[in-house]
Amino acid sequence: MLSTLLRGCCIAAAGGVMVLLSAGAPAHANDEVRIGLITGGCVGCHGGEGGGGHGIPNIAKTMTRAEFVATMKAFRENKNNPTVMNRIARGYTDEEFALMAIRWAKPE
Amino acid sequence: MAYTLTRRGLLASAAAVPLALAAPRVSAQARMRLVIIGGGFGGASAARFARDAFPDVEVTLIERARTFTTCPYGNLVLGGMRKIEDITFTYDGLARRGVRVVHDEAVAVDASAKTVRLRNGGPVSYDRLIMSPGIDLRWGAIDGYTEDAAERMPHGWAPYVQPITVLERQLRAMPDGGVFVMAIPDNPFRCPPGPYERISMVAHYFKQAKPRAKILALDAKNGFSKQPLFQEAWEELYPGMIEWRGASNDGRVVRVNPTAMTVHTEFGDTVKADVANVIPPQMAGRIARDAGLANQTGWCPVKPQTFESALVPGIHVIGDASIAAPMPKSGFVASTHAKQAVAAAVALHRGETPANPVYFNTCYSHVGTDYGISIVGVYRAEGDRFIEVPNSGGISPRNATMSRERKEEQRRLEAHYADGWYEALTRQMFGLG
Numbered sequence: 028m029l030s031t032l033l034r035g036c037c038i039a040a041a042g043g044v045m046v047l048l049s050a051g052a053p054a055h056a057n058d059e060v061r062i063g064l065i066t067g068g069c070v071g072c073h074g075g076e077g078g079g080g081h082g083i084p085n086i087a088k089t090m091t092r093a094e095f096v097a098t099m100k101a102f103r104e105n106k107n108n109p110t111v112m113n114r115i116a117r118g119y120t121d122e123e124f125a126l127m128a129i130r131w132a133k134p135e
Numbered sequence: 136m137a138y139t140l141t142r143r144g145l146l147a148s149a150a151a152v153p154l155a156l157a158a159p160r161v162s163a164q165a166r167m168r169l170v171i172i173g174g175g176f177g178g179a180s181a182a183r184f185a186r187d188a189f190p191d192v193e194v195t196l197i198e199r200a201r202t203f204t205t206c207p208y209g210n211l212v213l214g215g216m217r218k219i220e221d222i223t224f225t226y227d228g229l230a231r232r233g234v235r236v237v238h239d240e241a242v243a244v245d246a247s248a249k250t251v252r253l254r255n256g257g258p259v260s261y262d263r264l265i266m267s268p269g270i271d272l273r274w275g276a277i278d279g280y281t282e283d284a285a286e287r288m289p290h291g292w293a294p295y296v297q298p299i300t301v302l303e304r305q306l307r308a309m310p311d312g313g314v315f316v317m318a319i320p321d322n323p324f325r326c327p328p329g330p331y332e333r334i335s336m337v338a339h340y341f342k343q344a345k346p347r348a349k350i351l352a353l354d355a356k357n358g359f360s361k362q363p364l365f366q367e368a369w370e371e372l373y374p375g376m377i378e379w380r381g382a383s384n385d386g387r388v389v390r391v392n393p394t395a396m397t398v399h400t401e402f403g404d405t406v407k408a409d410v411a412n413v414i415p416p417q418m419a420g421r422i423a424r425d426a427g428l429a430n431q432t433g434w435c436p437v438k439p440q441t442f443e444s445a446l447v448p449g450i451h452v453i454g455d456a457s458i459a460a461p462m463p464k465s466g467f468v469a470s471t472h473a474k475q476a477v478a479a480a481v482a483l484h485r486g487e488t489p490a491n492p493v494y495f496n497t498c499y500s501h502v503g504t505d506y507g508i509s510i511v512g513v514y515r516a517e518g519d520r521f522i523e524v525p526n527s528g529g530i531s532p533r534n535a536t537m538s539r540e541r542k543e544e545q546r547r548l549e550a551h552y553a554d555g556w557y558e559a560l561t562r563q564m565f566g567l568g
Contacts, residue, residue, distance in 0.1 A: 057487075057490075059188070060188050060189075060478050060490070061478075061490050063184065063187075063188050063474065063478075064474050064475060064478055064490060064492070064493070065493060067470065067471045067474045067475075067493075067495060068471065068493075068495030068497075068513070070559065070563060071467050071470060071471075071495070071497060071556065071559060071560050072497065072552065072555055072556045072559055072560075073559065074555075074558075074559040074562065074563070074568065075559075075562070075563050075568060076568070079555065080555050080558065080559070081551045081552065081554040081555030081558065082548055082551040082552060082555065083551075083552055083555040083556075083559075110531070110545055110548050110549060110552065111497065111509055111511055111531075111549070111552065114511040114527065114528050114529050115495075115497075115511055115513065115527070115528075116527075117513075117524070117526055117527035117528070118493075118495070118511075118512075118513020118524040118527030118528060119493070119513065119524075119527075123493065
């Protein structure tokens with residue numbers, strides 16, 4: 028499933044019409060739901076659009092997927108002068124970072 | 136040319152359809168009816184998520200009140216940092232997004248007929264029910280602490296029973312040099328760091344307006360959430376003002392006398408208060424207990440993967456009413472219960488397997504101006520229980536672990552993050568952004 032998710036651009040069939048989804052969108056509605064669940068923690072502070080505010084960084088389309096995942100992994104190691112993100116990042120898997128990146132990173 | 140135009144037209148219209156509608160559906164004819172009881176952090180978050188993630192599901196939210204005042208940030212009203220209207224919301228945003236909002240009281244649930252009976256309107260049928268009933272207070276659990284007593288000795292712990300402004304008015308009217316007494320319950324209870332943020336915010340107010348006032352916190356337990364962080368901050372910001380007494384130091388309040396304005400401890404101490412804030416023991420909201428969802432503890436056991444009741448099939452119980460330890464009873468974590476419960480309810484209705492859950496909590500507490508602290512937790516389901524992911528989460532770093540400059544920066548940032556957290560969470564649950 029992950030390899031499908033991580034492909035940049037997906038084509039889905041809907042009622043015989045080929046729909047070109049926006050770049051970075053997941054292949055299937057169930058994947059989108061799963062991403063919504065995994066990013067349930069992110070949106071609690073960064074907001075539904077990821078824009079942040081009150082000093083909370085904007086995470087919407089500010090990084091490539093690789094940069095996003097690398098940032099999260101660095102937080103796990105207490106890098107980048109963290110306040111809360113180190114404590115948060117240690118609770119998630121690499122696969123979940125990749126799924127988060129689909130929602131937050133620049134379209135690929 | 137005509138072909139091209141037609142094809143382009145088709146593409147354009149198909150692209151405008153939301154993604155989930157474009158996906159194959161199991162049942163095209165019958166829209167699933169998802170009904171949610173309770174419009175707090177759990178219920179409102181469930182409604183918003185269901186509406187966004189499942190456009191082909193009919194979402195009904197049953198909530199008796201027209202407005203919702205949050206428990207989070209209520210303490211900031213006491214501290215003079217917020218006004219009650221800043222923390223009060225309507226359901227208009229959810230209604231605008233297509234949630235059917237029914238302002239009525241759910242009085243009974245018939246789990247076999249799958250209907251909810253309302254006080255005023257006709258019954259509401261559901262395919263799956265999500266219940267987010269919040270807490271009820273256990274009147275009489277502390278001898279003498281009745282609903283009447285709560286007018287003299289406010290709890291300020293359930294805004295739908297009593298607004299925080301009742302306690303606020305008493306604090307404002309208290310003479311300088313007076314004693315503010317708090318009775319704090321044993322676990323489990325709503326918002327584990329809440330009483331200690333309240334101590335902090337009242338101290339913040341006293342420091343400016345009533346510098347000779349004292350705070351005596353009588354606690355039915357021996358330790359509390361973010362304890363070292365709170366106690367370090369109290370010493371630093373409010374030296375000599377706060378006394379906290381745990382259970383083994385005769386901190387458990389067993390009786391109150393609202394006429395004499397006294398509280399009485401387990402081993403016989405009598406304390407006279409100028410203002411008394413009694414936070415009594417709690418249990419799941421009545422509708423959940425009446426529906427047979429609670430066990431002998433008064434709380435509702437659930438399946439960790441789906442939040443479906445362990446006692447009654449087809450009903451998911453989320454938020455404070457559920458038994459979900461080691462997760463705290465908090466607004467944020469309720470919003471992640473909500474999303475998992477919605478996704479699981481839809482999956483189960485469609486005969487699919489629900490995704491493995493990850494639950495998440497961040498609780499910020501304001502301790503003073505530009506002084507915030509937090510606790511974080513990431514949780515998963517393991518068999519029939521919830522677990523906290525090892526080596527993750529935890530509280531803000533303690534004073535001794537940082538330079539003074541770094542600590543001040545950390546506390547200042549977390550105070551601002553707290554404001555962002557509150558805004559992001561409430562905007563989403565009420566459909567405002």
